[in-house]
Amino acid sequence: MLRHGILGLISNGDKTGYEIMTVFRDSLRYFWTAQTSQIYRELQKMEKAGWVSQTHVPQVGKPDKNVFSITPAGRDELLRWLRDDGIPLRFNNPLMMIAFFMGERPVEEGIDFVQSVRDALVFPDEGKEASANADMYQQALRNPEKAIYWKFTIEYGRRFEAMQREWCECCINELERLKGLKDLQRQSGASEASEKGDWP
Amino acid sequence: MLRHGILGLISNGDKTGYEIMTVFRDSLRYFWTAQTSQIYRELQKMEKAGWVSQTHVPQVGKPDKNVFSITPAGRDELLRWLRDDGIPLRFNNPLMMIAFFMGERPVEEGIDFVQSVRDALVFPDEGKEASANADMYQQALRNPEKAIYWKFTIEYGRRFEAMQREWCECCINELERLKGLKDLQRQSGASEASEKGDWP
């Protein structure tokens, strides 16, 4: 996955490992993270596979750099990947792994947990995003066919975050109700209550 | 993550590696997958860490089994994890990685791609789910405080899938519009058109 992601970035113009790192950090971070160590390792493997070629560029006042360019074989591989590698729909979600076992803790702490999740959800300011990666936006103006998919991934992130926020609100409501029920039970003896959800 | 997930499962009752595998396969698969090879490896590490203890149980007519039980130290670790390990909100999404570079292909193939994504989204039938893991549902009846979180994770899956389906529909609409625009440009010379999205 990362290997092909890097290949896709280089296909939009030659890049150094450092530049690739900044694109992941500033633009793709909402769906993928990558450490420099991993990027440099993948670049070496890609060169061995013949997908990219490397040029050493001496610089003055800055460290020298290694610029990577895509080869014809790399272009073939990029298209093969996009065509043939299938659709990955299920991926591990560590947030749900934790949520699944939250019943081990008291209800009050469960409410705190879901509230922290909700508060941590802040979708990026579009103005900031634009300035963070100005050259991507420049390219987009010249190439609407690529820009449309970049917009799609941003939109996906926006919707995902909205969905999660709504989910948090419903969870908090249900947990508050359960808490109220438990408080009642602690005061009186035994009691029954209707168990109906908030869910549509 | 997986290590603590396994610990959580064992905390709800002693289990063999095989049983843990079936729970991941039948119930947790919507947010986490795990291979048997990985489960057995983690169990050995957990025993070395003192989180679980292992008992060899000879059987007749079936292979012998190793049953794992949680230790007091394991219970402490489970609660520590749930309390202190922070909230993981960003995780790599391979679907978006592919979508981001789909502009390398012709618009028609982009439409096919998004349609395949949409068609591959099928949320599990709740009736089937219930029968797949009958003992979990039995436990849920006796323990509503745990059951509520299990319901939350299922609900998250349902909402996530609905969100993705809507996203696909919007993408298809926009791509069809772009395709129409390109067809027009191919017929006549140059032309302008308003670039406004479907997005709210």
Next chain:
DNA sequence: TGGGTCATGTAACCTGTTACATGATTAG
């Protein structure tokens, strides 16, 4: 003078995937 940016990586480790191996019982 101290922190940020540009620019490169290595080493060790942890986590996840794929492929292989065994072997009895049971249900169709």
Next chain:
DNA sequence: CTAATCATGTAACAGGTTACATGACCCA
């Protein structure tokens, strides 16, 4: 008779994380 279920793993590889190391230049 054949496929699935129960039940255990190992080995090799691929992918991701953490920590460390270097060094000049520029801005406050």
